[in-house]
Amino acid sequence: MCLGIPGKVIELYETNGMKMARIDFSGVIKEACMEYLPEIKIGDYTLVHVGFGLSIIDEQEAQETMDLLNQISAMSQEEG
Amino acid sequence: MKYIEEYRDADLTNKLINELTSILTRDWTLMEVCGGQTHSIMKSGLDQLLPKKINLVHGPGCPVCVTPLELIDKAIALASRPDVIFTSYGDMLRVPGSTSDLLSVKAAGGDVRILYSPLDSLKIAQENPEKTVVFFGIGFETTAPPNAMTVVQAKAQGIRNYAMLVSHVVVPAAIVALMESPDVKVDGFLAAGHVCTVMGYWEYEQLSHHYEIPIVITGFEPVDVVHGILKCIRQLENNEHKVENAYARSVVREGNPLGQAIINQVFELCDRTWRGIGLIPQSGYRLRQEFSHYDAELRFPEIQSIETKESELCISGLVLQGRKKPHECPAFGNQCTPQTPLGATMVSSEGACAAYYRYGRYAKS
Amino acid sequence: MINNPNLAAWTCPIPLKNYPTIVLGHGSGGKMMDDLIKHLFSPAFDNEFLAQLHDSTAIDLTDTFQSVPPNRLAFTTDSFVVSPLFFPGGNIGELAIFGTINDLAMSGAKPLYLSAGFILEEGLPMKTLGLVVNSMAAACRRGGVLIAAGDTKVVNRGHGDGLYINTTGLGIIPESVNISAKNARPGDAILINGNVGDHGMAIMSVRSGLEFETTIKSDTAPLNNLVDSILEVTTEIHCLRDATRGGLAAVLNEIATASKAGIEFDEKAVPIMPEVKAACEVLGLDPFYIANEGKMIVVVPKAKADEVLMAMRKHPLGLNSTIIGSVVEEHPGMVTARTSIGGKRIVDLPAGELLPRIC
Numbered sequence: 001m002c003l004g005i006p007g008k009v010i011e012l013y014e015t016n017g018m019k020m021a022r023i024d025f026s027g028v029i030k031e032a033c034m035e036y037l038p039e040i041k042i043g044d045y046t047l048v049h050v051g052f053g054l055s056i057i058d059e060q061e062a063q064e065t066m067d068l069l070n071q072i073s074a075m076s077q078e079e080g
Numbered sequence: 081m082k083y084i085e086e087y088r089d090a091d092l093t094n095k096l097i098n099e100l101t102s103i104l105t106r107d108w109t110l111m112e113v114c115g116g117q118t119h120s121i122m123k124s125g126l127d128q129l130l131p132k133k134i135n136l137v138h139g140p141g142c143p144v145c146v147t148p149l150e151l152i153d154k155a156i157a158l159a160s161r162p163d164v165i166f167t168s169y170g171d172m173l174r175v176p177g178s179t180s181d182l183l184s185v186k187a188a189g190g191d192v193r194i195l196y197s198p199l200d201s202l203k204i205a206q207e208n209p210e211k212t213v214v215f216f217g218i219g220f221e222t223t224a225p226p227n228a229m230t231v232v233q234a235k236a237q238g239i240r241n242y243a244m245l246v247s248h249v250v251v252p253a254a255i256v257a258l259m260e261s262p263d264v265k266v267d268g269f270l271a272a273g274h275v276c277t278v279m280g281y282w283e284y285e286q287l288s289h290h291y292e293i294p295i296v297i298t299g300f301e302p303v304d305v306v307h308g309i310l311k312c313i314r315q316l317e318n319n320e321h322k323v324e325n326a327y328a329r330s331v332v333r334e335g336n337p338l339g340q341a342i343i344n345q346v347f348e349l350c351d352r353t354w355r356g357i358g359l360i361p362q363s364g365y366r367l368r369q370e371f372s373h374y375d376a377e378l379r380f381p382e383i384q385s386i387e388t389k390e391s392e393l394c395i396s397g398l399v400l401q402g403r404k405k406p407h408e409c410p411a412f413g414n415q416c417t418p419q420t421p422l423g424a425t426m427v428s429s430e431g432a433c434a435a436y437y438r439y440g441r442y443a444k445s
Numbered sequence: 446m447i448n449n450p451n452l453a454a455w456t457c458p459i460p461l462k463n464y465p466t467i468v469l470g471h472g473s474g475g476k477m478m479d480d481l482i483k484h485l486f487s488p489a490f491d492n493e494f495l496a497q498l499h500d501s502t503a504i505d506l507t508d509t510f511q512s513v514p515p516n517r518l519a520f521t522t523d524s525f526v527v528s529p530l531f532f533p534g535g536n537i538g539e540l541a542i543f544g545t546i547n548d549l550a551m552s553g554a555k556p557l558y559l560s561a562g563f564i565l566e567e568g569l570p571m572k573t574l575g576l577v578v579n580s581m582a583a584a585c586r587r588g589g590v591l592i593a594a595g596d597t598k599v600v601n602r603g604h605g606d607g608l609y610i611n612t613t614g615l616g617i618i619p620e621s622v623n624i625s626a627k628n629a630r631p632g633d634a635i636l637i638n639g640n641v642g643d644h645g646m647a648i649m650s651v652r653s654g655l656e657f658e659t660t661i662k663s664d665t666a667p668l669n670n671l672v673d674s675i676l677e678v679t680t681e682i683h684c685l686r687d688a689t690r691g692g693l694a695a696v697l698n699e700i701a702t703a704s705k706a707g708i709e710f711d712e713k714a715v716p717i718m719p720e721v722k723a724a725c726e727v728l729g730l731d732p733f734y735i736a737n738e739g740k741m742i743v744v745v746p747k748a749k750a751d752e753v754l755m756a757m758r759k760h761p762l763g764l765n766s767t768i769i770g771s772v773v774e775e776h777p778g779m780v781t782a783r784t785s786i787g788g789k790r791i792v793d794l795p796a797g798e799l800l801p802r803i804c
Contacts (some may be wrong), residue, residue: 002114002272016233017235018229026722027723028656029656035199035338036096043736049223049803050169050196051200055336056275057329058328061329062329065307072095073095076102081723111611115804126788129786129787169801169803171800174800193653194654405490430446
């Protein structure tokens with residue numbers, strides 16, 4: 001399950017008492033509900049599923065993981 | 081696209097696979113729980129690039145596949161009513177019921193509409209006060225907060241001509257059922273990254289401990305999947321079993337507390353029948369008492385006595401439990417194809433049978 | 446001319462002004478229909494053939510061709526039922542003209558004459574019809590064709606989605622041109638003239654329930670001129686197919702099946718706008734199955750590929766042309782793709798209507 005696509009928050013506002021945002025997915029802009037991410041800010045990346053933001057992408061974690069993976073792959077290249 | 085493209089990098093994926101190959105000493109069977117992971121694996125051809133010692137079996141994490149046949153038939157009955165506008169995620173439209181499917185109902189004149197966000201059901205309800213909008217509330221825990229919010233908003237905005245046909249299923253109960261089954265032989269699990277984005281992974285810790293099995297929270301892109309497999313295999317080769325997070329950019333142990341809160345506010349656990357598998361206790365959600373007037377089955381009681389008839393040839397239950405591969409089914413590719421599906425696993429874009437048919441049967445032929 | 450629904454930009458001529466919307470009488474063969482033809486269709490499509498105003502149009506081809514050689518008359522028909530009628534980058538009228546021009550061009554034919562049959566829904570605003578018809582006139586001029594016959598019917602309110610159009614086209618195929626889906630041979634190169642998915646995602650962006658903000662526009666365009674520029678380089682084109690409904694995947698499968706050959710292409714080689722790719726990701730759609738209205742697959746012998754590619758890239762509708770794959774001996778009738786990570790997957794015919802997914 002669960003198509004979740006990361007997009008960038010470019011605007012925050014309220015509709016019917018719900019926190020909403022305009023999300024930029026590489027130039028495609030769609031509205032999503034941010035009620036589950038009260039601390040989200042403009043410029044954050046969020047994982048969007050069926051028009052709802054479910055998490056704020058942790059950019060630092062992402063970088064650390066990528067660095068680690070690159071390290072593993074570099075080592076494996078040396079051995080291989 | 082940021083946070084997607086870099087996880088599809090061919091070079092990184094293949095180097096990680098090399099690392100994986102170098103630490104393997106024996107065969108292992110891993111189950112990826114989520115149908116979205118199955119879809120991604122098959123579409124990218126990752127299964128062919130993985131070392132042969134790794135046997136990936138595809139789990140029941142496809143809400144489309146496991147929605148009980150009787151609920152599909154109920155959906156079709158509701159959608160056929162002239163006083164109903166039936167709204168659904170696109171995935172459900174081709175799933176075969178006993179005699180028909182939602183797409184056929186649409187072709188016959190039923191007002192069936194595809195949505196991206198469940199909140200759009202409310203807009204449609206407001207624009208069509210003389211009809212009832214029934215929304216097909218399927219999904220795992222990932223989709224539960226959005227579906228729950230729709231019910232809360234319906235109540236808050238005083239929208240009375242809206243109802244939900246609930247078909248939610250939850251993952252942990254399914255893992256228990258699989259581990260309790262003597263026919264299922266899985267050494268490790270790749271847990272569903274987006275379910276865990278909402279629910280966290282604290283629930284899996286006692287499962288991992290009790291069944292002595294590694295559970296690695298895994299994402300969806302090729303790099304994510306290989307990363308998850310790598311962590312899992314490392315544990316297995318070192319005779320360890322614990323929960324690890326290979327999708328840390330989106331998942332934290334506690335999950336999303338507000339998402340969980342609204343699930344608890346609107347839904348409660350209940351027993352649910354999984355199509356092809358059978359009844360799994362405490363494996364589904366239903367609407368709580370105070371929201372029960374939004375329950376489509378109570379709003380339209382005549383649909384409660386629907387008779388269902390499953391195809392005799394279909395073995396999707398065995399496929400969903402990882403006990404059979406799709407191409408081992410005699411009907412696969414013959415009577416059963418994406419155009420003429422016998423079961424849900426051939427229809428759903430992430431159903432194991434559809435994924436095999438679309439992407440993998442060349443490798444088997 | 447008019448490419449967006451700026452409804453103020455078309456002025457309704459008298460006596461049509463008395464009828465702000467289409468009524469059943471406009472299809473009944475009487476004075477009202479006469480007015481519609483005289484004051485809307487004829488001025489827009491104005492030419493000697495239509496001016497005959499007979500039940501059928503007599504066409505003399507001797508000026509254009511001394512005689513038509515055997516098997517050289519190209520004939521095609523297509524109906525256009527798109528909803529909404531206006532979408533980013535075009536409208537149903539342009540699709541109706543360019544679609545049929547392209548069907549003719551895919552046989553290597555020079556498109557000459559089109560017919561246009563209109564099924565109008567009672568209640569269709571006259572202005573909407575005026576805009577569509579004028580778009581069609583402009584499209585005909587761009588494509589170099591004439592509307593030589595037409596028909597109008599009106600159906601009751603509630604039928605017809607506002608407006609349906611059928612166009613049938615006639616063209617002449619030059620001698621020494623033999624283009625068919627059956628002609629692909631192992632070793633042939635497969636080319637495409639540009640980005641995939643623009644049209645389908647432009648429509649999706651205005652589709653109720655799925656809409657999104659974007660600058661994606663339909664790529665609707667007449668391809669006959671581009672085909673001519675390829676024919677100038679070589680007449681050895683094996684296959685031409687425009688990748689409309691079902692997208693790239695559908696046409697590659699049609700060619701593989703008809704030619705009883707295998708096709709392999711490289712996913713990373715297929716040009717796609719980042720926005721189209723993103724929109725597909727968000728809705729859970731595969732860009733290779735999305736409709737195009739100005740893209741074609743060109744199958745030529747390997748030895749001609751580079752020449753053809755250069756010629757295509759010089760043309761405004763081929764700037765982004767590229768070689769995406771080849772015809773192979775293996776797995777006849779099946780299309781496979783090399784994935785972004787170097788794996789392999791089968792690319793089947795689409796199961797039916799393309800449905801967005803959440804799972």
